[in-house]
Amino acid sequence: MKKVAYWSPKEVSSWLVEEGMQEYLESFQNLNGQALLQLTxxxxxxxxxxxxxxxxxxxxxxxxxxxxIEHHIEVHKNGHANGHLSIGINEGSNKNKRNGIPNxxxxxxxxxxxxxxxxxxxxxxxxxxxxxxxxxLSCFLLTTIMIxxxxxxxxxxxxxxxxxxxxxxxxDRVEWAFSICEVIGxxxxxxxxVQWIFLKYKSIIGRRFFFIVGTLYLYRCITMYITTxxxxxxxxxxxxxxxxxxxxxxxxxxxxxxxxxxxxTGSHTMCGDYLYSGHTVMLTLTYLFIKEYSPxxxxxYHWVCWLLSVVGVFCILLxxxxxxxxxxxxxxxxxxxxxxxxTMANQQVLKEASQTxxxxxxxxxxxxxxxxxxxxxxxxxxxxxxxxxxxxxxxxQVKYNRIDT
Amino acid sequence: xxSPKLLREVDSVDTQLDVHMEAxxxxxxxxxxxxxxxxxxxxxxxxxxxxxxxxxxxxxxxxRKQQDYIKISVPEPKNRLPLExxxxxxxxxxxxxxxxxTTVMIxxxxxxxxxxxxxxxxxxxxxxxxDRVEWAFSVSEINGMVLVGLWFCQWLxxRYKSIVGRRFFFIMGTLYLYRCITIYITTxxxxxxxxxxxxxxxxxxxxxxxxxxxxxxxxxxxxTGSHIMCGDLLYSGHTVMLTLTYLFIKEYSPxxxxxYxxxxxLLSAVGVLCxxxxxxxxxxxxxxxxxxxxxxxxxxxTMANIQTLKSSPHNYLSRSWWNPxxxxxxxxxxxxxxxxxSWPITWPPSCLKTSCKSxxxxxxxxxx
Numbered sequence: 001m002k003k004v005a006y007w008s009p010k011e012v013s014s015w016l017v018e019e020g021m022q023e024y025l026e027s028f029q030n031l032n033g034q035a036l037l038q039l040t041x042x043x044x045x046x047x048x049x050x051x052x053x054x055x056x057x058x059x060x061x062x063x064x065x066x067x068x069i070e071h072h073i074e075v076h077k078n079g080h081a082n083g084h085l086s087i088g089i090n091e092g093s094n095k096n097k098r099n100g101i102p103n104x105x106x107x108x109x110x111x112x113x114x115x116x117x118x119x120x121x122x123x124x125x126x127x128x129x130x131x132x133x134x135x136x137l138s139c140f141l142l143t144t145i146m147i148x149x150x151x152x153x154x155x156x157x158x159x160x161x162x163x164x165x166x167x168x169x170x171x172d173r174v175e176w177a178f179s180i181c182e183v184i185g186x187x188x189x190x191x192x193x194v195q196w197i198f199l200k201y202k203s204i205i206g207r208r209f210f211f212i213v214g215t216l217y218l219y220r221c222i223t224m225y226i227t228t229x230x231x232x233x234x235x236x237x238x239x240x241x242x243x244x245x246x247x248x249x250x251x252x253x254x255x256x257x258x259x260x261x262x263x264x265t266g267s268h269t270m271c272g273d274y275l276y277s278g279h280t281v282m283l284t285l286t287y288l289f290i291k292e293y294s295p296x297x298x299x300x301y302h303w304v305c306w307l308l309s310v311v312g313v314f315c316i317l318l319x320x321x322x323x324x325x326x327x328x329x330x331x332x333x334x335x336x337x338x339x340x341x342x343t344m345a346n347q348q349v350l351k352e353a354s355q356t357x358x359x360x361x362x363x364x365x366x367x368x369x370x371x372x373x374x375x376x377x378x379x380x381x382x383x384x385x386x387x388x389x390x391x392x393x394x395x396x397q398v399k400y401n402r403i404d405t
Numbered sequence: 406x407x408s409p410k411l412l413r414e415v416d417s418v419d420t421q422l423d424v425h426m427e428a429x430x431x432x433x434x435x436x437x438x439x440x441x442x443x444x445x446x447x448x449x450x451x452x453x454x455x456x457x458x459x460x461x462x463x464x465x466x467x468x469r470k471q472q473d474y475i476k477i478s479v480p481e482p483k484n485r486l487p488l489e490x491x492x493x494x495x496x497x498x499x500x501x502x503x504x505x506x507t508t509v510m511i512x513x514x515x516x517x518x519x520x521x522x523x524x525x526x527x528x529x530x531x532x533x534x535x536d537r538v539e540w541a542f543s544v545s546e547i548n549g550m551v552l553v554g555l556w557f558c559q560w561l562x563x564r565y566k567s568i569v570g571r572r573f574f575f576i577m578g579t580l581y582l583y584r585c586i587t588i589y590i591t592t593x594x595x596x597x598x599x600x601x602x603x604x605x606x607x608x609x610x611x612x613x614x615x616x617x618x619x620x621x622x623x624x625x626x627x628x629t630g631s632h633i634m635c636g637d638l639l640y641s642g643h644t645v646m647l648t649l650t651y652l653f654i655k656e657y658s659p660x661x662x663x664x665y666x667x668x669x670x671l672l673s674a675v676g677v678l679c680x681x682x683x684x685x686x687x688x689x690x691x692x693x694x695x696x697x698x699x700x701x702x703x704x705x706x707t708m709a710n711i712q713t714l715k716s717s718p719h720n721y722l723s724r725s726w727w728n729p730x731x732x733x734x735x736x737x738x739x740x741x742x743x744x745x746x747s748w749p750i751t752w753p754p755s756c757l758k759t760s761c762k763s764x765x766x767x768x769x770x771x772x773x
Contacts, residue, residue, distance in 0.1 A: 153528045160524055164517045164592040226688035228528045229593075275689055325591035325639055329693065336700055339721035346719040349711060356710045356741055358703035378719055 007033025121376040129207040136214035147273045154272035160230040167324045178319035182264045184312035188286040200382035229274040233320040238271035277322045280330035283312045485739040493571040500578035511637045518636035524594035531688045542683035548676035552650040564745040593638040597684040602635035641686045644694035647676040710741045
């Protein structure tokens with residue numbers, strides 16, 4: 001179809017007939033495409049056109065608008081970047097009109113405001129991670145204080161011999177086993193820390209780790225405090241009791257925190273913190289987190305960590321440093337809490353409290369909601385270079401044109 | 406322009422469809438009248454002719470009342486809550502086995518309990534604050550029996566007895582299995598000097614067997630005089646029963662019976678408290694028992710009620726060791742078990758109901 005601007009009067013007439021506007025045929029006998037496009041409402045109000053038209057030219061003007069749009073599309077076929085292609089307009093008689101049209105179409109890019117996507121599905125929210133960290137820290141502190149308190153109540157070895165334990169019946173004590181256990185624990189913690197640094201969503205995962213660790217140590221405080229088990233072996237060297245000597249107790253607490261609660265650092269000289277085993281908690285939990293937040297294909301890495309974890313736990317028992325029931329209960333509570341938390345975090349349906357959602361009946365459900373409310377979906381295992389400033393050979397920044405900036 | 410022609414074609418297709426549907430309506434009794442369609446195809450511009458042909462079919466509308474209804478085959482929804490009593494039987498056997506195992510384990514552990522003078526009771530915070538009350542343990546056991554009786558009555562009136570029963574047996578069995586493990590691996594000394602432990606039978610298997618049978622027949626209660634053995638402390642079986650029956654009672658009774666729920670909660674709480682007041686268990690036994698019972702109950706029911714979890718790959722709850730057993734039991738249960746009740750004993754219908762079976766065909770088809 002020829003461009004409207006090039007229409008001859010004959011084509012205009014045939015278009016009028018096609019559109020069912022035969023009444024204009026006579027008056028527009030000599031009208032060409034150009035003039036047709038330039039018809040305005042005023043023209044139709046003047047005589048003689050006002051007599052012919054029944055709706056004051058509304059229909060005709062609408063049709064002309066349609067033609068104009070088609071025309072506009074034609075002239076902008078090559079995009080706005082080239083400006084308005086003034087085709088055929090220059091041939092027209094009205095020079096005024098020629099000036100008008102190029103000005104109407106500027107070369108600038110038109111900004112269309114797009115509704116911004118609301119939020120990332122995994123907002124970082126470092127504030128919440130800080131809260132979780134403080135929670136974990138306070139639970140550690142509370143545990144240390146509790147150990148110190150419980151130490152005062154541990155019955156002496158002579159009065160209450162170690163309780164009968166099936167594992168101890170089968171395996172005799174091995175002296176250096178506990179050091180192995182602690183070394184393994186430190187390796188696992190360091191591995192987890194290094195892995196955590198490379199994660200993209202550090203804050204979310206860190207938050208989870210702190211919360212779970214904090215809660216486990218809080219439970220541990222309770223179980224240690226309410227019933228005190230006697231020392232599991234005669235080999236134990238427990239520090240003497242400080243009846244009421246607060247200063248010395250404070251110093252012991254500081255020493256324990258500074259040493260991380262490990263015997264290897266010489267900070268754990270207090271007895272009584274048996275049910276349940278904190279070493280087992282750390283070994284199991286770091287393994288669970290390492291496995292969960294590392295790529296699936298690193299199966300050898302998972303196996304190595306699993307082996308380390310199992311050997312560590314076995315060594316605790318081998319060293320006769322904890323009863324078997326301490327280790328079993330610790331394993332049970334750690335795994336259950338970890339799986340429970342992560343199932344709730346990964347299923348949207350479990351994040352709301354309802355009749356059917358029994359997971360919402362745990363006491364920490366509110367805290368969980370606070371931490372995980374804005375996390376939508378499963379946190380992907382993405383990794384990134386931890387440091388903000390990349391080495392120059394890594395970055396390949398390409399300058400794009402204005403549209404992208 | 407092309408569009409008017411296209412519209413006309415579309416119109417004709419519609420007319421064809423109309424005619425076709427008309428013909429189909431009369432399929433059952435009249436068969437497919439081909440003449441109508443033929444005329445439509447031949448002359449789709451000539452509406453009058455097609456209209457004429459459809460009139461005879463249209464007249465048949467009046468006779469439609471006597472016609473058969475058209476059966477639209479909908480895939481039959483499977484029964485979403487099948488009873489499957491045999492699975493309940495398996496769960497019952499499992500629970501029974503674990504109870505017997507626990508009894509055997511208590512007998513074994515009894516031999517290893519350190520004597521009271523060799524190993525005095527461990528320091529316990531609750532015991533420091535509250536002195537022993539003698540009759541408290543009987544209160545606890547009576548509460549336990551009341552709760553079990555209430556739960557049993559309630560269970561009889563449930564409509565989906567088999568499903569709920571299966572869950573109860575499985576959870577109870579698993580809790581007692583865990584208990585076997587914990588009482589076996591480490592033996593705690595008796596919590597109080599008041600405990601009267603039966604003498605040890607070193608190697609006398611006959612007498613041990615008798616003790617086991619006595620314990621089973623008495624239900625493990627001290628009130629019946631069957632529980633004379635010591636050492637089964639971590640964790641407390643009484644707490645398990647008190648907590649579990651309360652959880653089941655609350656879960657499977659109507660929400661509006663709030664007074665009933667509160668009563669049962671009181672019974673349960675008082676029972677647990679009395680265990681401690683009687684110095685029959687350490688506090689840690691009770692706390693751990695409560696923790697394990699509630700977690701297992703909530704875990705099981707979350708997995709059972711939320712259908713998406715069963716097939717979701719990110720369901721960490723399925724990493725428990727009993728997940729295959731769970732799937733076996735709950736595979737065919739497709740919705741949450743509703744709070745529905747029915748008489749436990751169903752009378753034969755001929756005695757009570759009047760057999761009014763003559764409904765119209767539609768309703769009988771629907772009831773299928």
